[in-house]
Amino acid sequence: TQQLLTGLxxxxxxxxxxxxDRSVRKGIVADGLRDLLNKVSDAMHVPCASALVLDExxxxxxxxxxxxxxxxxxxxxxxxxxxxxxxxxxxPHHEH
Amino acid sequence: TQQLLTGLxxxxxxxxxxxxDRSVRKGIVADGLRDLLNKVSDAMHVPCASALVLDExxxxxxxxxxxxxxxxxxxxxxxxxxxxxxxxxxxPHHEH
Numbered sequence: 001t002q003q004l005l006t007g008l009x010x011x012x013x014x015x016x017x018x019x020x021d022r023s024v025r026k027g028i029v030a031d032g033l034r035d036l037l038n039k040v041s042d043a044m045h046v047p048c049a050s051a052l053v054l055d056e057x058x059x060x061x062x063x064x065x066x067x068x069x070x071x072x073x074x075x076x077x078x079x080x081x082x083x084x085x086x087x088x089x090x091x092p093h094h095e096h
Numbered sequence: 097t098q099q100l101l102t103g104l105x106x107x108x109x110x111x112x113x114x115x116x117d118r119s120v121r122k123g124i125v126a127d128g129l130r131d132l133l134n135k136v137s138d139a140m141h142v143p144c145a146s147a148l149v150l151d152e153x154x155x156x157x158x159x160x161x162x163x164x165x166x167x168x169x170x171x172x173x174x175x176x177x178x179x180x181x182x183x184x185x186x187x188p189h190h191e192h
Contacts, residue, residue: 059112059121062139066123069110069168 011068016075018055019044020083025075033067040078051079058085113172114151115140116179121171129163136174147175154181 011031017040018025026043030036033052041049052061055075061067077085107127113136114121122139126132129148137145148157151171157163173181 054123057112057121059123061123063125065108065125066110069125
């Protein structure tokens with residue numbers, strides 16, 4: 001039963017996703033990277049999302065493994081083909 | 097069972113890796129330096145990576161021992177032969 005409790009159930013977590021110019025930001029719950037990408041495409045009208053990157057530093061999130069290390073309410077930016085991450089203006093002071 | 101929980105499982109940790117001109121940054125999970133180097137080569141299309149250095153100050157990370165002292169989400173730069181680390185421009189102030 002220990003295994004059942006820790007490993008096998010999908011774990012839905014809340015995330016926040018901005019578009020490339022940060023004019024729209026949505027809260028989205030997902031249990032994996034693929035799930036998040038699907039939901040972002042629908043919710044944010046980005047039919048051809050090419051990448052999800054971290055809003056804070058533009059780190060590309062390409063794998064489920066890395067995705068699952070992220071904390072609740074991590075802020076993503078969704079990029080379409082040709083769009084690039086840019087640093088936030090008036091970047092807040094990040095502490096970790 | 098205590099042993100199983102604490103000692104023997106590989107410890108996968110998240111890292112962030114930039115290329116030499118900092119135009120690309122990826123999140124990568126690895127359980128050791130060799131594993132990270134392999135995954136960086138694939139994910140960042142750097143078939144002949146020659147070194148992993150710390151993005152913040154160019155410190156070369158050559159040993160598993162030092163690697164395992166690094167915190168989650170440490171930022172690396174991958175260098176190919178002939179490439180050199182350069183200081184970040186307008187580096188934001190990071191605290192950990």
